[in-house]
Amino acid sequence: MDATEKILFVDDEPNILATFKRNLHRKYVVETATGGEEGLALIQSRGPFAVVVSDLKMPVMDGITFLEKVRAIHPDSVRVILSGQGDFDAAIDAVNRGAVFRFLTKPCPPETLLTVLREAFRQYRLITAEKELLRGTLLGSVKVLVDVLSLVSPEAFGRSERIRSVVAALGKRLNETNLWQLDVAAMLCQLGCVGLPEDLLGKVMRDEPLSAEEQQVYSMHPGIGASLLSNIPRMAGVAQIIARQMNDYTPETPMGARVLRVALDYDRLEQQGMNAHEAAQTLTQRNTAKQYDPAVLNALLNMMMEQEGGEVRAIRLEHLEAGMVLGRDLVNAEGTVLMLKGQTVSESGLVRLRALSDLLQVSSPIHVLYPRQRAV
CATH class of the missing domain: 3.40.50.2300 (Response regulator)
Known part of the structure; x- marks a missing residue:
């Protein structure tokens, strides 16, 4: 209203x-x-x-x-x-x-x-009115930049377009408050690629080895894109996300940059022929050095499970873990809904459920989603 x-x-x-x-x-x-x-x-x-x-x-x-x-x-x-x-x-x-x-x-x-x-x-x-005027000005600027990207580098533009829905879905699952900023960062994350050769971008997407010079040139694109955006009012947050999109995960890394890092690498694996579930699992297996935020990976895996219709299993409260996805509404003894089906269990939510289980009268068992067993 x-x-x-x-x-x-x-x-x-x-x-x-x-x-x-x-x-x-x-x-x-x-x-x-x-x-x-x-x-x-x-x-x-x-x-x-x-x-x-x-x-x-x-x-x-x-x-x-x-x-x-x-x-x-x-x-x-x-x-x-x-x-x-x-x-x-x-x-x-x-x-x-x-x-x-x-x-x-x-x-x-x-x-x-x-x-x-x-x-x-x-x-x-x-x-x-002032905010609406500013929003219109920003949207106009973003549209111009996206149009330029689509004309100059179709490969980079296509990549940005492909990851937008994944980034938006991850942002919602991770309870990001500024989804507009995250969406703009996804749209413009490849802006710095406008001057890169298409064959170099193709090698990156195919995961082919890059020469030292090619790697140096490619690694500059986040900084170039962020620099272009820094001259637009109110785009500092977007610029920071784009500047750090290739950084390994640290607690200081902006959440938007963590999401972009996962979404971009996920897209690259899909473009190499993996299906959605295989790509998400591969990123998880590669995360031994913690270059990805585990929370973002969990959100991606849970999203893939839901899309594929994961198997619902019943577990006890003491076996519930943060990152699990509810397969059914979690209700108390009186039928009051405590958490909704499809909701990812957060660390704080898990602590609350365990600490207040008697007071909340949490019904047992709890139904969560697990990946379906795949035929070998």
Whole structure:
């Protein structure tokens, strides 16, 4: 739903919330919550909201902490504090921690509140309009670069196009937050190849030995591509991913670069005639030196298993491991879904399940996907 006219009020006094809704429902789409936790849940389920107005003093979670969390979830939402305490120190804290647009005191005259809300909505529209303009400019720049790549180096362009769907799927499985950045990095990861001979790219794809000079020339393409992108505003993150796409895995390597490294080598094996499962297994077997991020490889293997319809097996909770994929929904004794079918078990999720197994009443056995046994 469009957030342009949506507003969320959070206050621990239901009668105040009812007044807001009664007075404003004709002008705006108004949602209310009686506390910070309920407000955050509403933002996740019905957000984003253009404007979020919160009381300052609330039990469990105060208004400043709540708006600080709102800022982290949806930084574009314009945040307003409405409090019965005209506390100057609290106002400063609210502005510093929650980037609050306005600080109002109760009782707030209706005309004052309406004026502030109109200003807040205007601020939201300015923020989103600027972002949309920037997004359009970036998309235009990306399209030009992709078109140039397709004309100058069809081999490199084809490789970028082939890996896009794999990179996007891996990004979702790994819970990457900036999927747009990852997609652009996949589209432009071969940009530095525009000046390379097609026969050199062909040798790379066929995994043929390169001379020392050829290897040096080819290894320069990530840096060249990143340098070309560094002149475009807001593309620094994409440039960093592209610059490090051939690096071996370290904890400091950007996740996008780790995904590109796996996706590009996976594509090369497929182009050499391996099927999807064989290519994924080969990368895993080659990872003795840990040049690939094991989490990315696990995500790739699990993705291949699902596409091939892996075998569902029942195991006990103590045998569940991080990286396994659920073959059925994981439910508790009451039938409440704890984890969805197809979800990859994360390290944190596994720790939570084991630590809280009695409290969560995890049903046993747990059904997970295993690769089907292949005929020799």
